[in-house]
Amino acid sequence: MARIDDVDRIEVAPVNSRQHRSLYKARESIHPMRVAGVFRRLKWWIMGVLLAVYYVTPWLRWDRGEGMPDQAVLIDLEHRRFFFFFIEIWPQEFYYVAGLLIMAGIGLFLLTSVLGRAWCGYACPQTVWVDLYVHVERWLEGDRNARFRLDKAPWGGAKIRKRVTKYLIWLLIAVATGGAWVFYFADAPTLLVKLFTLEASSIAYVTVGVLTATTFVFGGFMREQVCTYMCPWPRIQAAMMDENSLTVTYQDWRGEPRGRHRKSADTSLLGDCIDCNQCVAVCPMGIDIRDGQQLECINCALCIDACNTVMTRTGGKLDLISYTTLKSYEANADGRPTLPLKKTIFRARTLVYAVLWSCIGLAMLFVLFTRDRLDVNVLRDRNPQYVLLSDGDIRNGYTVKILNMEGTERRVLLQLGDLPGGLMNVVGQDEWPSRTKEFILPADKVLQLRVFVTAPVAELSPGANNFRFSVTDLSGIEQAHYGAIFRAPEE
Ligand code: SF4
Ligand code: SF4
Structure with missing residues (x-):
């Protein structure tokens, strides 16, 4: 049986505990205590990988040939392109981005229905940056109690020095975060130089400024309030979770009645919880998991690490707080075994999400690898609709x-199709009218042409005549067509 004598009991007043909830209550500082354990390690790894991906990605290079940007991931607003390693998305292919967003949404539904708020606890940018900021704070000001003491201490040389250093490091992180974001929208090395030499566009400075400010304020000061009051996700995800979703749960049937297991006292009527409050002290949201499921809980599982550390030290049974489903919790409370994990993961809801996600992914891959890389678009002149030439032919402009x-x-070869007697002239080319014209298309560019098409009136129907512009790549088999209209007089 666990004994409180081996563990420091921490006095805490959970900020968001039910007794303290009030609409207009001022925020109380939350200083989560350092904790070690499986989930803390997992959080370090995920945080490291995500931050590395975010900061390093714009600096990766990818050779696309001469005249093409060599940044591996680039949202080129100026030329309206999105580059992702070997993939290039043009504006008319925006449905790929829409498809990716849909896949991200369904993926999040799937993750939530299996692992509850795993996104909030491990991968949400707010969680990741707050974790980083808290780490800096702990490194400079000490662990939980030292930070509370510093909060209350009068302003003096040591406090000012610590606070100024902390804010400066936070600011550096915030600037790096805002800066990294704009590097996704232009060549990163060039933009970096321009930013320092004050030659970058004003929108770049504004974006860096806004993101620096939001990172600094959200990560340094607002922290858990962003999750609790500003983010809609905690409300939405409630609809995605069910009795089979894994969530961090206090096994109250085991822990209660909680009490301090003093060696001298009779503990036979007490549950496993020794009321040490370590689980509350480590919580970044400042809540007490023993109050039951709460909107504020981001499922980071640090309270599991804290409680398991306590139980290990005191010789108690592990997993008084654990990841479990509502069904397993009820089964355990009734003395039945935990439901097998595969039943938790493979169920109708998760299978539907997984199948949907895979189908969209496969469809997108198929379209991606079979898409056309040559296209033609045509705009017909509206005014005038047609011109009657002196030789009796009709001319339309495009x-x-x-x-x-x-x-x-x-x-490539541009051709007229299905327009008997039709000939075309390209403005700026001193050639005779013909049914075909040859062009060199520059790499990754749009070639815009002014084309006049003429046709003998005898070959035309009154009003609209359908015909085709075709473009054929002379070195391959790729072809593109555009169905156009040639207008003739109504009589
Ligand atoms: S209660 Fe536990 S899982 Fe929930 S936010 Fe706090 S530490 Fe994380
Ligand atoms: S649940 Fe665990 S960590 Fe929390 S007070 Fe009880 S024994 Fe301590």
Whole structure:
């Protein structure tokens, strides 16, 4: 049986405990205590990987050939392109981005229905940056009690020095965070130089400024309030969780009645909880998991680490607080065994999410690897609708855009189809009118042409005549077509 004599009991007043909830209560500082354990290690790893991905990605290079950007991940707003390693997305292919967002949404539904608020506890940017800020704070000001003491201490040289150093490091992290974001939208090395030489665009400075401010304030000061009061996700996810979703749970049937297990006292009527409050002290949200499931709980599982550390030290049974489902909790409380994990994971809801996610992913992959890299768009002149030439022919004007979505130059043939007697002239080319024209398409560019098409009136129907512009890549089999209209007089 665990004994309190071996463990320091921490006096805490949970900020968000039920007795203290009030609409207008001023925020009380939360200084989570240092804790070690499986979930804390997992959080370190995830935090390290996510921060590395965020800060390093814009600096990765990818050779796409001459004249093409060599940044591996780039949202090129100026040329309206999105580059992701070997994939290039043009504006008309925006459905890929929509598909990715849908997949991210379904993936989040799947994760939540299996692992509860795992996103909130481990991967949400707010959680990751708050964790980083708390780490800096703990490193400079000491652990929980030292930080509370420093809060209450009068302002003096040592306190000012610690606080100024802390704010400076927080600010550096915030600037690096805001800076890293803008590097996704332009060539990172070039933009970095421009930012320092004050040659970058004002929107870049504004974006860095806004993100620096939000990171600094959200990560340093607002912390758990962002999750509790500003983020809609805790409310939405409630609809995605059910009695089979894993969530951090206090096994009150085991722990209660809680009490201090003094060696001298009779503990036969007490539960396993020795009321040491370590689980509350480590909680970044300042809540007491023993009050039951709460909106504030982000499922970070640090209270599991804290309680298991206590139980290990005192010789008590582990997992008084654990990841469990409501069904398993009820079964355990009735003396029945925990439900098998595979039943928790593989159930109708998660299978539907997984199948949906996989189908969209496979469909997107198929479309991605079979998509056209040559396209043609045509805009017909509206005014005038047509021109009657002196030789009796009819002329229509068009703006033709030929898109080369490859990273290499291409030779293509523009052709008229289904317009008997039709000929075309390209403005700026001193050639005779013909049914075909040859062009060199620059790499990854749109070639815009002014084209006049003429046709003998005898070959035309009154009003609208359907015909085609076709573009053929002369070095391959790729072709693109555009169905256009040629207007003739109504009589
Ligand atoms: S109660 Fe536990 S799981 Fe929930 S936020 Fe606090 S420490 Fe994390
Ligand atoms: S649940 Fe565990 S950590 Fe929390 S007070 Fe009880 S024994 Fe201590």
